[in-house]
Amino acid sequence: MPIxxxxxxxxxxxxxxxxxxxxxxxxxxxxxxxxNRGANSLIEEAKKELERxxxxxxxxxxxxxxxxxYILDKSVNTFIASFEKIKNVxxxxxQGLNELNKIRMDKKAFSDLKEMGNFAASFMGGAVAxxxxxxxxxxxxxxxxxxLATASTGTAIASLSGAAATNATLAFFGGGSLAAGGLGMAGxxxxxxxxxxxxxxxxxxxxxxAKASANLDNAYANKAKAEEISEQLxxxxxxxxxxxxxxxxxxxxxxxxxxxxxxLIFKMEDIIEREGTDYSSYTLxxxxxxxxxxxxxxxxxxILDTAILTEDGNxxxxxxxxxxxxxxxxxxxDKNQGE
Numbered sequence: 315m316p317i318x319x320x321x322x323x324x325x326x327x328x329x330x331x332x333x334x335x336x337x338x339x340x341x342x343x344x345x346x347x348x349x350n351r352g353a354n355s356l357i358e359e360a361k362k363e364l365e366r367x368x369x370x371x372x373x374x375x376x377x378x379x380x381x382x383x384y385i386l387d388k389s390v391n392t393f394i395a396s397f398e399k400i401k402n403v404x405x406x407x408x409q410g411l412n413e414l415n416k417i418r419m420d421k422k423a424f425s426d427l428k429e430m431g432n433f434a435a436s437f438m439g440g441a442v443a444x445x446x447x448x449x450x451x452x453x454x455x456x457x458x459x460x461x462l463a464t465a466s467t468g469t470a471i472a473s474l475s476g477a478a479a480t481n482a483t484l485a486f487f488g489g490g491s492l493a494a495g496g497l498g499m500a501g502x503x504x505x506x507x508x509x510x511x512x513x514x515x516x517x518x519x520x521x522x523x524a525k526a527s528a529n530l531d532n533a534y535a536n537k538a539k540a541e542e543i544s545e546q547l548x549x550x551x552x553x554x555x556x557x558x559x560x561x562x563x564x565x566x567x568x569x570x571x572x573x574x575x576x577x578l579i580f581k582m583e584d585i586i587e588r589e590g591t592d593y594s595s596y597t598l599x600x601x602x603x604x605x606x607x608x609x610x611x612x613x614x615x616x617i618l619d620t621a622i623l624t625e626d627g628n629x630x631x632x633x634x635x636x637x638x639x640x641x642x643x644x645x646x647x648d649k650n651q652g653e
Contacts, residue, residue, distance in 0.1 A: 343530075345530060345533070346529060346530045346532070346533035347533075349530075349533040349534065349536070349537050350533050350536055350537075352537065352540075353533075353536045353537045353539075353540035353541075354540070356540045356541065356544050357540050357543055357544055357547070360543070360544045360547035360548060360551075361547060363547070363548075363551055364547045364550050364551050364554070367550070367551045367554035367555055367558075368550075368554055370554070370555075370558055371554040371555070371557050371558045371561075372451060374454075374557070374558040374561035374562055374565075375451040375454040375455050375557070375561050375622075376450050376451045376454060377454070377561070377562075377565055378454035378455075378561045378562075378564055378565045378568075378622075379449075379450035379451055379452070379453040379454030379455075380450055380454075381565050381568050381569070382434075382453055382454065382458070382568065382617075382618055383433075383434045383437050383438065383450065383453065384434075384438075385568055385571075385572050385575075385614065386430050386431050386433070386434030386435075386618070387431065387434040387435050387437070387438045389572055389575050389576055389579060389614075390427060390430070390431050390434075390611065390614065391431040391434070391435060392579050393575070393579050393582070393607060393611055394424075394427065394428055394431055396579065396582045396583055396586060397424075397582070397604075397607075397608070397611075399586055399591050400586065400591050400592075400593050400604065401591050401592055401593065402592055402593045402594045403593045403604070404593070404594070405605055405608070423612070423615065426458075426615070426619075427611065427615050430458050430615075430618060433458075437449075437450075454561060454622070455561075455621065455622050455623045456621045456622075456623065457618070457619045457620055457621040458618040458619060553627065553628075556629060557622065557623065557627075557629060560622050560629055560633060560634070560637070561622060563637050563641075564617060564620075564622065564633070564637060567617060567637060567640050567641065567644070568614065568617060570644050571610055571613060571614055571617075571640075571644070572614075574606075574610055574647070575607065575610045575611070575614070578603055578606055578607035578610065579607060581603045581607075582603060582604060582607055585600045585603060585604070613640060613643075616636060616640070617636065617640065620632055620633050620636045621633065
């Protein structure tokens with residue numbers, strides 16, 4: 315008689331064990347889904363932040379490009395028109411100019427500045443119908459002397475627009491949103507200072523897939539991968555923010571220089587009207603005015619010649635040095651004027 319009860323007991327125990335496995339499987343599956351939701355959320359937040367940083371960085375480069383074009387078209391072109399009227403300019407033999415006699419504005423430098431001015435005039439005159447935004451961003455990101463080293467202004471503009479369309483970094487800044495899967499270049503891969511964003515984002519498919527969410531081991535693996543991708547995206551965010559700060563630094567420096575430049579240009583025009591076009595016959599104060607205006611033109615050209623970005627999207631060391639030197643010089647000038 316007791317034997318059937320043994321079988322019944324064994325069957326019950328087996329049933330309880332089976333229920334336990336089912337419950338554990340359910341718990342594991344629920345835990346896996348929760349882990350995957352967290353992994354998904356981690357990457358989504360990083361993606362959104364990178365998208366915001368990307369857009370802000372793109373705007374900063376375009377604003378810098380616009381500032382360069384505006385100053386070239388207005389202040390620089392006006393300076394060139396007046397400076398070309400003056401004959402016998404020789405800063406080397408001018409006494410009493412102190413540090414201003416070290417100015418170097420040779421024919422090539424003047425020719426380069428004039429070419430930049432012609433380029434800006436073409437932009438302001440509406441010569442570029444398509445791809446202006448990308449070309450402006452390219453002008454903000456790269457040195458003008460290199461970008462405009464072409465036979466004619468029209469060719470230079472076309473080349474600049476083409477650079478904006480084909481360069482990986484600028485495509486990243488100007489391309490479609492990350493959420494839409496668009497990175498503005500073939501293959502969906504954007505190179506930004508060593509960060510390859512496109513392939514990393516493709517891992518989202520693994521994290522959100524139903525098959526992966528049902529496996530606890532896979533879920534933990536997905537979480538680890540999500541954390542790795544999130545760190546990569548954060549590196550991209552930091553790079554975007556650093557580029558944006560450098561662009562705005564150059565923008566501010568150009569604005570400060572232009573605030574000094576314009577009054578000197580107006581004085582140049584008055585000097586030409588009062589004293590003629592022979593520099594050698596000018597008063598010392600007039601020579602100082604011409605020399606000061608030329609010095610600022612040279613400084614503006616230095617900014618225009620300095621690329622902010624390398625081709626792979628890294629900040630250039632040269633741009634940091636140029637910005638620091640000009641910032642220090644302007645602060646000294648402000649201090650001297652205040653005394």
